[in-house]
Amino acid sequence: MNDERFEHLRTPVPGPRSLALQTLLERYESRGVTYLAPHYPVFWESAHGATVTDVDGNRYLDLTSAFGVANIGHTNPTVTAAIMQQATHLIHGMGDVHPTEVRARLLEVLARITPGNLQKTYLAAGGAEAIEFARKTAFLATGKPHTLAYTGAYHGLSLGTLDVIGIAKFRDPFAALLDARTTFLPFPNAATRARCRSEHRRDLARTDSRPRRCYRSPQRLLARTARALRRARRVADSR
């Protein structure tokens, strides 16, 4: 089937153009921006609705909505028309120095549609900036500089997010610059469940230890996660 709405592979993935562009990027882009590996990444060329086409003409169904940025569809005609109209008017308004009416109107709409009494918005340009702002907000609200984070978690590569990133290969090269104010917890997923079960078997083999309990179903996993978060809340409140 070669219907444009569906996935269709014309070359191995990544294809030859993706591999060639990877070489170009590796040569000219600062390290620490795009994650590069022997067969990663695939370079995107265009996207419409939920379909993405790469530079080799391979088509994929985008189940990520591009980190949620395209959650009403790639190149959505309404969004595209609004961007084009704004681009003919004013592209850059000097952000926090000379704001624009369209920005104030957007914030007003966001205040109207967000749940509860949430009224204030921080417009971030990316994920790392949002995480840093969340940390600053939490600090101002609580006065506490410590953060709990999960091992394996990815939060971006800026200095303020490396503090809370749970992936050693991104964190370790900058360890001397980090504030060591983050406590890392294991994320309760299938992998930690398997580890727990093997530790449980080991505990059973030892007469002097109390076997640990492992969750057996998604419901138990969620209940366990909720308990762990409540415990973490108590720990955070007591510091």
Ligand SMILES: Cc1ncc(COP(=O)(O)O)c(C=O)c1O
């Ligand atoms: C959960 C999460 N937080 C933060 C980020 C960082 O986003 P950005 O690359 O826009 O800084 C990402 C990016 O993949 C992410 O997945």
